[in-house]
Amino acid sequence: MAGIVGYGAHVPRHRIKVEEIAKVxxxxxxxxxxxxxxxxxxxxxxxxxxxxLSVEATRRALIRAQNVDPKDIGAIYIGSExxxxxxxxxxxxxxxxxxxxxxxxxADFEFACKAxxxxxxxxxxxxxxxxxxxxxxxxxxxxxxxxSDALEFSAAAGAAAFIMGKENLIAECVDTHSYMTDMxxxxxxxxxxxxxxxxxxxxxEAYFATTKGASNALLKKSGxxxxxxxxxxxxxxxxKFPQRVSRELGFTQEQIDPGxxxxxxxxxxxxxxPIGLSATLDVSDPGDMIFMCxxxxxxxxxxxxWKVTDRINEVRDLTVRTHKLLxxxxxxxxxxxxxxxxxxxxxxx
Amino acid sequence: MRDVCIVGAGMSKWGEVWRRSFRQLFVDAATAAIKDxxxxxxxxxxxxxxxxxxxxxxxxxGAICADYLGMAGLPAMRVESACASGGMAxxxxxxxxxxxxxxxxxxxxLEKMTDVDGDGATAALAGAADxxxxxxxxxxxxxxxxxxxxAHMAKYGTTSxxxxxxxxxxxxxxxxxxxxxxxxxxxxxxxxxSVMVADPLHILDCSPITDGAAAAIVTxxxxxxxxxxxxxxxxxxxxxxxxxxxxxxxxxxxxKAATIAADRAFKMAGKKLSDVQFTEVHDCFTISELVILxxxxxxxxxxxxxxxxxxxxxxxxxxxxxxxxxLKCKGHPVGATGVAxxxxxxxxxxxxxxxxxxxxxxxxxxxxxxxxxxxASSVVHIMEVA
Numbered sequence: 012m013a014g015i016v017g018y019g020a021h022v023p024r025h026r027i028k029v030e031e032i033a034k035v036x037x038x039x040x041x042x043x044x045x046x047x048x049x050x051x052x053x054x055x056x057x058x059x060x061x062x063x064l065s066v067e068a069t070r071r072a073l074i075r076a077q078n079v080d081p082k083d084i085g086a087i088y089i090g091s092e093x094x095x096x097x098x099x100x101x102x103x104x105x106x107x108x109x110x111x112x113x114x115x116x117x118a119d120f121e122f123a124c125k126a127x128x129x130x131x132x133x134x135x136x137x138x139x140x141x142x143x144x145x146x147x148x149x150x151x152x153x154x155x156x157x158x159s160d161a162l163e164f165s166a167a168a169g170a171a172a173f174i175m176g177k178e179n180l181i182a183e184c185v186d187t188h189s190y191m192t193d194m195x196x197x198x199x200x201x202x203x204x205x206x207x208x209x210x211x212x213x214x215x216e217a218y219f220a221t222t223k224g225a226s227n228a229l230l231k232k233s234g235x236x237x238x239x240x241x242x243x244x245x246x247x248x249x250x251k252f253p254q255r256v257s258r259e260l261g262f263t264q265e266q267i268d269p270g271x272x273x274x275x276x277x278x279x280x281x282x283x284x285p286i287g288l289s290a291t292l293d294v295s296d297p298g299d300m301i302f303m304c305x306x307x308x309x310x311x312x313x314x315x316x317w318k319v320t321d322r323i324n325e326v327r328d329l330t331v332r333t334h335k336l337l338x339x340x341x342x343x344x345x346x347x348x349x350x351x352x353x354x355x356x357x358x359x360x
Numbered sequence: 361m362r363d364v365c366i367v368g369a370g371m372s373k374w375g376e377v378w379r380r381s382f383r384q385l386f387v388d389a390a391t392a393a394i395k396d397x398x399x400x401x402x403x404x405x406x407x408x409x410x411x412x413x414x415x416x417x418x419x420x421x422g423a424i425c426a427d428y429l430g431m432a433g434l435p436a437m438r439v440e441s442a443c444a445s446g447g448m449a450x451x452x453x454x455x456x457x458x459x460x461x462x463x464x465x466x467x468x469x470l471e472k473m474t475d476v477d478g479d480g481a482t483a484a485l486a487g488a489a490d491x492x493x494x495x496x497x498x499x500x501x502x503x504x505x506x507x508x509x510x511a512h513m514a515k516y517g518t519t520s521x522x523x524x525x526x527x528x529x530x531x532x533x534x535x536x537x538x539x540x541x542x543x544x545x546x547x548x549x550x551x552x553x554s555v556m557v558a559d560p561l562h563i564l565d566c567s568p569i570t571d572g573a574a575a576a577i578v579t580x581x582x583x584x585x586x587x588x589x590x591x592x593x594x595x596x597x598x599x600x601x602x603x604x605x606x607x608x609x610x611x612x613x614x615x616k617a618a619t620i621a622a623d624r625a626f627k628m629a630g631k632k633l634s635d636v637q638f639t640e641v642h643d644c645f646t647i648s649e650l651v652i653l654x655x656x657x658x659x660x661x662x663x664x665x666x667x668x669x670x671x672x673x674x675x676x677x678x679x680x681x682x683x684x685x686x687l688k689c690k691g692h693p694v695g696a697t698g699v700a701x702x703x704x705x706x707x708x709x710x711x712x713x714x715x716x717x718x719x720x721x722x723x724x725x726x727x728x729x730x731x732x733x734x735x736a737s738s739v740v741h742i743m744e745v746a
Binding site: 039042209210211212215216 | 376378379474477478555
């Protein structure tokens, strides 16, 4: 089966702490930190959006892909719920920036937080079907959270890009499963700035039930059990949800640790589990099995089983590791700067 | 007036019940009550429901409940008195059977509250207050009860620990109730460290938002005997109202409507307070339970807090209060609460309380107190073993 020949991530360097947001709204920071297991989140500066994040991540993926000519990439799919334009694709700009135009298929994907894994799935399927040698699946978001809403403490920015191919794989996709029901747990209508959600319903009936549905189906289909995997990554709207769902499915904290980024990255929506995969690949060894399950409100989940190849040792450090993006060159900002960066201050023009 | 009895009861599971709709919750409780009682028909139906419209966009509650019970054609009527709607539905059924108009009447209550968000629920509940003189100026129910709590603390020295002790006791009881929304124990420290909602009330001083339904079969003693099932007699029913706005009351540290409703119920029953061995009261907030116990005359003003702290109102105390877990732990689907209180007294008097929460000593007389708003309506029922 096809798999990943190059991967890369990007996270903006700006961060805001839970305490800084809580201070403005009179919220109880310790209860948010404990209840959601969040410490801080990334914030995109004014010149960064889904397109620029995607370009940064894709450039790193091309470095790790080594000898892939962008002209040989037959498709570019970007999954996001913050495409900068309502009408005009994000993918065209990214494809142009990396030199992949004009002989390329392009589409922007949307399915709340699983748009990124959809882009990966479809890109990989094209390669698997022999339609093209390489295809690019990108997960990127500059997430929206309404001021004072619980989401404001988590909604963050980041991207991961995956070049899919059939040869020189870093990780082979062993199997996948997609699971979906009509579940109105989280939505943003046209012309609205911020999504709405349904509190605990969004967790219990939507996130947990759907994530378990997709995960258990893939485990059953593959005949594998949680102990067969070295690592696992789950969608992470906060720190707590992936920790709980992984435990309930039978995975351990050690298995999720490398890709469990939400406590200090926040919720990068479409980017969440794909960025977690990039961080997990960074520390994987040849032969390691990785379980991954995205989640998108609405609601659905895509689960994947990846098998890491020998090539990981060769490409891992050709560019920056994801944890380094989180650890280094971090700038903390106050709420005023955050409000300016996120265009929350109204002006007359 | 004829003797009136409760001969069977049923409740839906209470909680955030996302997979059961407004009508399904009612049918769950109603069919359980019919089965429990063994009746083969109903003559009429009352449904206590505060706000089917604002919570579930469903009015015409009597008709939809009769319809989905498979009994279209049945006389059916919704009863509304805010959070006292359930108790009022029971009173309506009591009067209908007692007067001889009907022989078998279902008294039920229903609320589906989690289909709206927190702001929507707060706004719907605020309809039980005085919109023009309270709500439009920013008052919410936690805010109104917080003011009552402050007044009670200032006048009588009631403390946050005393209020927390109410929540801790009710959770201890409710942990044994299979339909309770939050069937687990909490601690005084846990209450005091929980998020502040409206000073001095923490979130664990407040009853929750709940989906749930409750139904009881009200009938004559003759029919109850024929059915051969355990039954209790309703011997007193009293209702009173008060000013709807808290600011219009002479004293914020007492609930006058509770005092008057209880007097009326005892007068009808021909009993006195000392004849009663336990009660279910409307603990929508922890301070409410203390104020109500004092308003009912069970404790002198200012004494309910220390008594609760001393364990007097515990399941094995000298006067158990809220053996069901109360609104705090069992949940508070507002229209259903009053009926569920009566069901708890029915179960206790017939020895059917589950999970180890049966009050020791085979109590003979129990009472319920159900309240609307910040105390502008109160309904009290007194029941006795048959």
